[in-house]
Amino acid sequence: MTPARVYWLAMILALTLCVLGQLRYVAPDRLLEAFLYPDSTSFGQAYVHFSLLPRMAVAVLAGTTLGFTGTIFQQILKNPLAEPSTLGVLSGAQLAITIVSLSLASVSAEQRELAGVVGALAAVALVCGLSFRSGFAPVTLLLSGMIVSFAAGSASVIMALFHHEYLRSVFIWGSGSLIQNDFSNAGALWWRMLVLVPALLIFIRPLAIAGLDDANARSLGISPSKLRLTVLFLATVLSAMVVARIGVIAFIGLAAPHIARMCGARTLPQRLLWGALIGGALLLLADGIVLVITPYLGEVPTGTITALAGALAMLFMLREVPAAPFQGTSDSALRPMAPITRKRALPLLVVLMILVVGLSLTEHVSSSNIDMSVLVNGRWPRVLTSASAGAMLALSGAVLQAVARNPMASPEGLGVSGGAGLGIIAALFLGGMSSPVMPLAGGIIGALIALAIILFVAKRHSFAPGPVMLAGVAVGALVTSVISVIVASGDPRATYVLAWTMGPTFRATGLVAIIAALIAIVALLLSPLFCRWIEILPMGDSLARSIGVNTVRVRATLLLFSATLTAAATLIVGPLSFVGLMAPHIARMSRPRGPGSFMLMSSIIGGLLMMLADWIGRSVDFPYEIPAGILASFIGCPYFIFLAFRQGAKR
Amino acid sequence: MLDWGWAESLLAIGVAPQSVAEAPLYGDRVVVPALPKGTIDLGLRSWPNMELLRSLQPDLILSQANYGVSQARLQDIAPTMALPLYTAEQQPMRRSHEALVAIGKRIDRSPAAEAFLDQSYARLAAIKREMSAYDDRPLLIIKFTDDRIIDVYGTGSLFNDVLARIGITNAWNGPTNNWGFATAGLDAIARHPEARLLIIEPGPPDAFLKSALWRSLPAVQRGDVTTIPPTWVFGAFPSAIRFADVLRKALGFA
Numbered sequence: 009m010t011p012a013r014v015y016w017l018a019m020i021l022a023l024t025l026c027v028l029g030q031l032r033y034v035a036p037d038r039l040l041e042a043f044l045y046p047d048s049t050s051f052g053q054a055y056v057h058f059s060l061l062p063r064m065a066v067a068v069l070a071g072t073t074l075g076f077t078g079t080i081f082q083q084i085l086k087n088p089l090a091e092p093s094t095l096g097v098l099s100g101a102q103l104a105i106t107i108v109s110l111s112l113a114s115v116s117a118e119q120r121e122l123a124g125v126v127g128a129l130a131a132v133a134l135v136c137g138l139s140f141r142s143g144f145a146p147v148t149l150l151l152s153g154m155i156v157s158f159a160a161g162s163a164s165v166i167m168a169l170f171h172h173e174y175l176r177s178v179f180i181w182g183s184g185s186l187i188q189n190d191f192s193n194a195g196a197l198w199w200r201m202l203v204l205v206p207a208l209l210i211f212i213r214p215l216a217i218a219g220l221d222d223a224n225a226r227s228l229g230i231s232p233s234k235l236r237l238t239v240l241f242l243a244t245v246l247s248a249m250v251v252a253r254i255g256v257i258a259f260i261g262l263a264a265p266h267i268a269r270m271c272g273a274r275t276l277p278q279r280l281l282w283g284a285l286i287g288g289a290l291l292l293l294a295d296g297i298v299l300v301i302t303p304y305l306g307e308v309p310t311g312t313i314t315a316l317a318g319a320l321a322m323l324f325m326l327r328e329v330p331a332a333p334f335q336g337t338s339d340s341a342l343r344p345m346a347p348i349t350r351k352r353a354l355p356l357l358v359v360l361m362i363l364v365v366g367l368s369l370t371e372h373v374s375s376s377n378i379d380m381s382v383l384v385n386g387r388w389p390r391v392l393t394s395a396s397a398g399a400m401l402a403l404s405g406a407v408l409q410a411v412a413r414n415p416m417a418s419p420e421g422l423g424v425s426g427g428a429g430l431g432i433i434a435a436l437f438l439g440g441m442s443s444p445v446m447p448l449a450g451g452i453i454g455a456l457i458a459l460a461i462i463l464f465v466a467k468r469h470s471f472a473p474g475p476v477m478l479a480g481v482a483v484g485a486l487v488t489s490v491i492s493v494i495v496a497s498g499d500p501r502a503t504y505v506l507a508w509t510m511g512p513t514f515r516a517t518g519l520v521a522i523i524a525a526l527i528a529i530v531a532l533l534l535s536p537l538f539c540r541w542i543e544i545l546p547m548g549d550s551l552a553r554s555i556g557v558n559t560v561r562v563r564a565t566l567l568l569f570s571a572t573l574t575a576a577a578t579l580i581v582g583p584l585s586f587v588g589l590m591a592p593h594i595a596r597m598s599r600p601r602g603p604g605s606f607m608l609m610s611s612i613i614g615g616l617l618m619m620l621a622d623w624i625g626r627s628v629d630f631p632y633e634i635p636a637g638i639l640a641s642f643i644g645c646p647y648f649i650f651l652a653f654r655q656g657a658k659r
Numbered sequence: 660m661l662d663w664g665w666a667e668s669l670l671a672i673g674v675a676p677q678s679v680a681e682a683p684l685y686g687d688r689v690v691v692p693a694l695p696k697g698t699i700d701l702g703l704r705s706w707p708n709m710e711l712l713r714s715l716q717p718d719l720i721l722s723q724a725n726y727g728v729s730q731a732r733l734q735d736i737a738p739t740m741a742l743p744l745y746t747a748e749q750q751p752m753r754r755s756h757e758a759l760v761a762i763g764k765r766i767d768r769s770p771a772a773e774a775f776l777d778q779s780y781a782r783l784a785a786i787k788r789e790m791s792a793y794d795d796r797p798l799l800i801i802k803f804t805d806d807r808i809i810d811v812y813g814t815g816s817l818f819n820d821v822l823a824r825i826g827i828t829n830a831w832n833g834p835t836n837n838w839g840f841a842t843a844g845l846d847a848i849a850r851h852p853e854a855r856l857l858i859i860e861p862g863p864p865d866a867f868l869k870s871a872l873w874r875s876l877p878a879v880q881r882g883d884v885t886t887i888p889p890t891w892v893f894g895a896f897p898s899a900i901r902f903a904d905v906l907r908k909a910l911g912f913a
Contacts, residue, residue: 055872176805
C-alpha cells in the first residue's frame, strides 16, 4: 500500500466516524447548515459548529504537527523511536504547567502554552545533553528520555497528591481530551504551524544531507551541530505548543512516521509529507472512535486511546531496533573509580546500617509523647520493609546492569514495576480497599503479565537488553495514562491510587515486613549462584559462548530473577524509585572484590537508601507523609544525570 | 476524625473534634460548620499520619468504611468506628442519618443527635412546603472541573437525596459512580433541555459564559441558570441541610 492510499483510507474512516458522531446532534439534512450557518437557538447545531467542528480541526492540526515533528526528531537524532513523548517533551510540559496552575489563581491558554514550551525545552535539553556523548544512540536517548520523564512525572504526582482537587483540570488536560468550546485552539494551532512549519522546511535540504553522515555534511560547509540544535529547538517549541494547547497525546509522532516509512515513503520530503498527513488522519481517527463510543462508555480522553494503541504499537515496532545497541559505555562505567578501599567499605556499611536503623526507629522529634516501645513497635515493620524493598531493587539492578552491559539499566525500566502498578489499581477498583490481599494479588498478576510480554519480546531478540528496556518504556506509558484517567475522573479514590503507586511504606504490617525480608534474604542467598555469569556476560557474547556459556538461557534466568525481585519490591515501594539504578553504582565506587561482594554491597546500600527515604519522607512535611518510593526517585534522578554527565566528561 | 462528613456531624451535635485530617482544606471545602481554631491536622484523609494519631491518644476514631486506612489498623491505636457513607447502595442520606445516631449513642450524646435530626427533618419539611410554589422544573446539579468537562450529580449523591426530600426532580437520570456523580461533556446538559442548571461554585471562566456554545444551551437561553456557593459534595447530614438551605435561597425563596 502506498502512503497516499493509507492516508485516504484512514481519513475516510475517520470522517465517517466523525459524521456518525455529529448525527447524534443534528438531523442529516441539517448537517451542512450546522457546519456553515448554525442556528444559535438550537444547541445541537451550535454544538456541531462550535464544538465538534473545531474538535475535528484540532485533531487534524495536532496530529499533523505531531507526525511532522516526530519525523524531524527521528531524522535529526537518527533514531526510529524518537518522538515528543519519548524525548520528555510531554512530561516536561506537564510538570511546568502543573507548577504554573498551582501558583497562579487562574491560568490563561497563553500562560499555559508559555509554561509548556519552557518545560518542554528544559526536558529536551536535558535528554539531549544526557545522550549527546553517545551520539544520540537510540537506547541511551530513550533511557535518558525515560529518566527525565520519570523525574518530571514523579514531581507532578507529588503535587497532585497534595492538591488533587485543585489539579483536576490539569489532569484532564494531561489525559488529552480533545473537547473544544470554540475555534480559539484550532486558530492558535493554525497560526503557529503557519510560522514554524515553513521555518522547519527551510532546513529540509541540509537535514537530508546531515541524515547521511556528519563528515559529509561538514564537507558541504554546514555545521551539523548548529543545524541540529536549531531544528531541535524549533521542533520542540512546535510540539510543546500542541501539547500545551491540546494535552498529552502520546505516540502519534511515533506511529505516523513509521507507517509512512513502512508504506514506502523513502526520501525525507516524502516522509515529512506523509508522516504529517498520516499523523493528522490517525488522530482524527482516534477522536472519531472516541466520539462514537462516548454514549456507551462515558467520556474517554482521546489521549488515552492513542497511548493505549501506541504502547502496543511500540512493542510491535521493537523489531526495528538493532539487537545490540549497548556498546562502548560499558567499559568506563564498569571500571572502579573512587578512593574508598574495599577493606574498609564493608565494615563501614555495616556501621552505617546499624546507625540508620537505630535512629530511624527511635527518632521522635515530632511525636515526642509516645512511649519508646510503642514507637518502635509501630515503626519496625516499615523500616524492615523499606530496607528489604531497597535491597531487592538494588540486587535486581546489579544483575540487570551486568546483563544489559549498560550502567544506565534499572529495574524500573523493565516495565514490571508498571505492570504491577496497573494490577494494583485494577484490584483497588474491583475489590475495594479494605483488605490488602486483593491489591497484592492484583500486583502479582500485573507483574506476571508485564513479565510475560517482556519475555516474549525479549525472546524474539534472543534476550538482547535494549528491546527489553524499550518494552518497559511502553508499559510505563500505559500506566501513566491510566493513572491520569483515574485522577481526571474525580473519583475520591484517586488520592489512594496515587499514594499506592508511589510506595507508601506506612501501610506495611509486621507480616508484610517479614515476608519482604524473607524474599530479600532468599534472593541474596541465591545470588552467589549467578556470580560466574555476571562476571562473564559483560565481556561480550562471543567470548561467553566460546567458553561454553549458553547466553540465551543465562540471560533468561537472570531476567526472570530480577523481574521477580522488582515485582515484589514494587508492591511495597511503588513503580518509581531508582534505588535499583543508584545502589549498584555506589557499590561499584568501593571497588568490590568480585560479583558476589558487589551484589551484597549493592543490596546493603539499596536497603540503606530506602530506609533513609522512608525516614526523610515521614519527617519533612509532618504530619503529611511523602511516600518513600517517590522520595527515592527524587534523589535518584539527579544522581542519574550526574552519572551520565560524568561518564560523558571522561571520554 | 478521618472523614469530613463525620467531623461536621460531630460539630452538629455540639462536640468539637480534637483532630481532623486535612483540617486546613476543610475550611475551603466544607466551610460551615467551621472547625474550632487549634484543631490538629492529621495529614491526608486517605493517608493520615499514624504516629501522630497514636500520640494524640484519641478517645474515638471515626473513619469512613472502605476508604483510607482499614478499621483493623485504626482499632490498634484507639477504639474506631468505620461507618459507611458512600457505598454501592447509593443512599448517603440514610447512611449519614444512621451514622449520626450511631455516633450520638457512642459518645452519650443521643439526645443531641436526635434533636439535631428532628430539627433537620423539620427544616426539610418546611422547605418542601415552600417548594410547592416552585415551578417544578427539574434541576441539573453540575460542577465545572474546567471549561469543557463537568461533574453531574445524580443517584447516590447526597444532593440527589436532598432533592427527593424536598420534592424537586433531579434531571440527571444517567448512570453515576459510587460517589453519585457522572463526568461528562457539555452536550450532556443539552440532553436535558427542560432542566434548570444549578452550578456549584467555582463556575467556569467568564469568557466561557459569553461563548456562543454556552449561550445556545436551552437553559441558558431561558435564563434558567442558578449558582450556589461552595458546598461539600461528599458530606454527611449537615452538608445535606446546608445544601437544602442554599438551594432554597438560590431558587429565590427569601
